[in-house]
Amino acid sequence: MAFDDRSKLLRRYVIDAMRGGGRGHLGSSMSMVEILRVLYDSVLKFDPQNPQAVDRDRFILSKGHGCLALYAILADRGFFPVSELESFCRPTSRLGGHPERGKVPGVEASTGALGHGVPIGVGIALALRLQKSSSRVFVLTGDGEINEGSNWEALMAAAKHKLTNLTVMVDYNKLQSYGRTVDVLDLEPLVDKFKSFGFVTHEVDGHDVSALETIMEKLPFAESAPSAIICHTIKGKGFPFAEGNPEWHHKSGMTEADIQQMYDCLA
Amino acid sequence: MRKMALDCVYKLSKLDDRVIFVGSDLGPGVLDKMKTEFPDRFFMEGVSEQYIVGMAAGLAMEGFIPYVNTIATFLTRRCYEQVAVDLCIHDLPVRLIANGGGGVYAPLGPTHLAIEDIAIMRALPNMAVVAPCDADEMNRLMMSTLEWPHPIYIRLGKGGDKIVSEEKNGFELGKSIKMRTGIDGLFITTGVMTQLALETADILKKDGVDVGVLHVHTIKPFDHAGVIAAMKDVRAVVTVEEHIVNGGLGSAVLESCSELNPELLPKISRIGIPDKFATEYGSQNSLLKHWGITSSTLVGAMMKKLGGAS
Ligand SMILES: Cc1ncc(C[n+]2csc(CCOP(=O)(O)OP(=O)(O)O)c2C)c(N)n1
Numbered sequence: 001m002a003f004d005d006r007s008k009l010l011r012r013y014v015i016d017a018m019r020g021g022g023r024g025h026l027g028s029s030m031s032m033v034e035i036l037r038v039l040y041d042s043v044l045k046f047d048p049q050n051p052q053a054v055d056r057d058r059f060i061l062s063k064g065h066g067c068l069a070l071y072a073i074l075a076d077r078g079f080f081p082v083s084e085l086e087s088f089c090r091p092t093s094r095l096g097g098h099p100e101r102g103k104v105p106g107v108e109a110s111t112g113a114l115g116h117g118v119p120i121g122v123g124i125a126l127a128l129r130l131q132k133s134s135s136r137v138f139v140l141t142g143d144g145e146i147n148e149g150s151n152w153e154a155l156m157a158a159a160k161h162k163l164t165n166l167t168v169m170v171d172y173n174k175l176q177s178y179g180r181t182v183d184v185l186d187l188e189p190l191v192d193k194f195k196s197f198g199f200v201t202h203e204v205d206g207h208d209v210s211a212l213e214t215i216m217e218k219l220p221f222a223e224s225a226p227s228a229i230i231c232h233t234i235k236g237k238g239f240p241f242a243e244g245n246p247e248w249h250h251k252s253g254m255t256e257a258d259i260q261q262m263y264d265c266l267a
Numbered sequence: 268m269r270k271m272a273l274d275c276v277y278k279l280s281k282l283d284d285r286v287i288f289v290g291s292d293l294g295p296g297v298l299d300k301m302k303t304e305f306p307d308r309f310f311m312e313g314v315s316e317q318y319i320v321g322m323a324a325g326l327a328m329e330g331f332i333p334y335v336n337t338i339a340t341f342l343t344r345r346c347y348e349q350v351a352v353d354l355c356i357h358d359l360p361v362r363l364i365a366n367g368g369g370g371v372y373a374p375l376g377p378t379h380l381a382i383e384d385i386a387i388m389r390a391l392p393n394m395a396v397v398a399p400c401d402a403d404e405m406n407r408l409m410m411s412t413l414e415w416p417h418p419i420y421i422r423l424g425k426g427g428d429k430i431v432s433e434e435k436n437g438f439e440l441g442k443s444i445k446m447r448t449g450i451d452g453l454f455i456t457t458g459v460m461t462q463l464a465l466e467t468a469d470i471l472k473k474d475g476v477d478v479g480v481l482h483v484h485t486i487k488p489f490d491h492a493g494v495i496a497a498m499k500d501v502r503a504v505v506t507v508e509e510h511i512v513n514g515g516l517g518s519a520v521l522e523s524c525s526e527l528n529p530e531l532l533p534k535i536s537r538i539g540i541p542d543k544f545a546t547e548y549g550s551q552n553s554l555l556k557h558w559g560i561t562s563s564t565l566v567g568a569m570m571k572k573l574g575g576a577s
Contacts, residue, residue, distance in 0.1 A: 101328075101357060108328070113352050119318045120353060123325020130307055131329065150349070153318035160313075 013072035020086030023252035027236035029069040031173040038212040048078035051105040062117020063142035064098040079106040115148030125166040144176025159198025173235035199228035206231030271402040275409030291337040316346040324353035339365035339381035368422035369509030370554035377544040386514025388420040398422040398458035407438035424459035443493040449479035452503040467565040503572030512539035
């Protein structure tokens with residue numbers, strides 16, 4: 001599937017930031033560009049001028065190492081200037097190698113240690129329900145990330161509390177840090193696992209913008225259960241040298257030639 | 268003390284609708300009153316300490332004040348990263364009520380003994396660490412927690428402790444309390460060890476040795492000024508804690524002196540749990556004896572520092 005201009009633009013923003021910082025989680029960010037794009041273009045309620053507005057929807061990027069894609073969409077949507085992306089990882093930048101609440105407008109939780117987003121998301125969803133708020137909570141995790149048991153503790157609790165205002169999404173790119181998830185720790189049958197933990201669960205091609213829009217329009221999937229979307233993605237999507245290649249999970253010491261090679265892929 | 272802490276959560280929940288209780292599979296009947304009156308703000312979650320700390324963080328992000336309660340070891344060791352990241356990095360007003368600080372769970376063995384909880388909680392930026400000396404002080408502490416904007420670790424001693432604290436001394440987080448004055452020496456104590464020190468001071472008095480007791484209920488933020496001032500007037504100082512000697516109250520006193528008043532260092536001796544896991548069961552008192560935390564060791568340490576025979 002060829003990217004449209006918007007998917008290319010957001011990827012270009014990611015590269016701008018990587019060029020500024022000389023590093024970044026390329027593979028991890030590129031697998032979730034379309035997921036974030038659809039969330040921020042068509043699903044989430046937010047006001048970039050008032051990022052703390054009480055009636056906003058909450059999005060938590062639990063796989064915080066994918067923050068380049070989050071910074072790209074937040075900048076694009078006006079939470080901070082696009083020109084700030086090139087400050088990525090510089091000493092006094094707001095944009096660190098993992099996203100921080102209170103520093104980056106639009107970031108709800110400081111993540112980076114894997115396995116924290118779902119428990120926090122459950123707490124927020126419970127709080128919003130207590131406050132009779134109609135705001136929703138979305139958490140995006142990695143696939144390797146859900147090796148962590150804390151996720152499953154929280155998933156069980158979300159089902160117990162019938163959190164219809166909570167949607168957990170998995171960026172199922174089939175790779176983690178060392179290699180393939182089937183080799184490191186196979187998650188299959190993943191959809192059945194989520195279902196058996198009490199989530200009404202759907203699968204989608206996580207790079208297909210209209211399929212993502214269609215499925216997210218159906219949220220919440222049930223009247224008394226939380227929702228889950230397993231997004232099938234490709235790590236490093238759009239960059240042939242990086243697609244499916246664990247070497248590109250994270251890169252540092254990038255040269256101008258490396259960066260140019262990346263821009264060329266989007267030409 | 269535990270009953271008082273939970274009673275206070277109920278009282279607080281009536282005063283302020285931001286107050287939430289989160290337990291992790293506690294005993295039957297816990298906080299039934301709150302559960303009945305405010306079912307929405309009472310959460311009894313599964314055996315899942317990592318999750319409940321993250322959940323409490325999420326609730327606090329939206330303006331609630333969660334009081335989280337379970338056994339101290341599980342609320343510290345099991346979910347240390349959640350405490351560090353979810354509570355302390357985010358700097359959220361979550362209160363951790365930790366059952367069984369020190370040797371309370373003696374018969375249950377070392378998996379259940381919170382011996383290093385003060386040290387590891389104290390190491391975390393933004394975290395306050397408090398160990399009240401009895402149920403009355405627990406009441407004063409708990410009722411003062413609504414407005415503190417940061418996380419608090421509250422260490423519970425054993426149940427049914429004697430009441431030694433006094434209303435007139437009040438309670439201010441981060442301010443030590445002079446429980447007894449003495450011209451010769453000073454015990455600096457925290458938690459229920461304040462009780463042991465007061466008893467020991469009575470014994471010493473009979474032998475003509477006049478020893479005071481400074482109760483440091485808040486180990487962090489540490490009351491540098493109060494502690495140093497109290498140490499200046501005496502010849503010997505013995506710190507006493509039901510906690511491993513590394514990293515707890517005694518260490519905090521040494522650090523404080525080392526930075527601000529190194530000339531006070533030679534006066535200090537520390538009593539606490541030795542640097543090893545418990546190898547005995549029995550009762551809290553038998554463990555304290557095994558660890559060498561008794562009136563007679565306190566007398567011995569004080570007399571040695573004062574330069575006399577014990
Ligand atoms: C608690 C914790 N353990 C280990 C790491 C180091 N780490 C960062 S990313 C990663 C792999 C994550 O894989 P996955 O969730 O599949 O993310 P993606 O493949 O999308 O990058 C690891 C092990 C971490 N950040 N946090």
